[in-house]
C-alpha cells in the first residue's frame with residue numbers, strides 16, 4: 001500500500017469486524033475526510049444507553065478500514081459515555097500506531113460516532 005503498516009492494521013484491513021448495515025439502527029451517520037477521500041457510515045443500535053450493536057461501511061483507504069474496524073470492537077457493549085472517550089488517539093494506540101500521514105484516517109469513526117450521538121440525543 002506504499003505505507004509501513006504494522007500487522008494489526010493489516011489484520012483489521014484484511015478481516016474488518018462489524019462491516020455492514022443495521023436495518024433497525026437507532027442512528028446512522030456519515031462523515032468524510034477530504035484528505036484521502038475516505039467516507040464512513042456508522043450504524044448504531046442503542047439499548048439502555050449501551051452500544052448494543054455497531055456496524056460500518058466505508059469507501060476508505062486501508063487505514064480508515066482498519067481503524068474503523070477496531071473502533072467498533074472497542075465501543076461495542078460500552079455505555080455511550082465510555083464510548084465517547086474512545087478517541088482517535090485511543091484507536092491509534094490500540095492498533096499499535098499508524099504512519100503519520102494516515103493518522104487523520106483514524107478520526108473518521110470517532111467523529112462519526114460523536115456526531116451520531118449528538119444527532120440521536122437531539123431527537124430524544
Ligand SMILES: [Zn+2]
Nearest residue numbers: 036038061105
Ligand atoms: Zn485515509
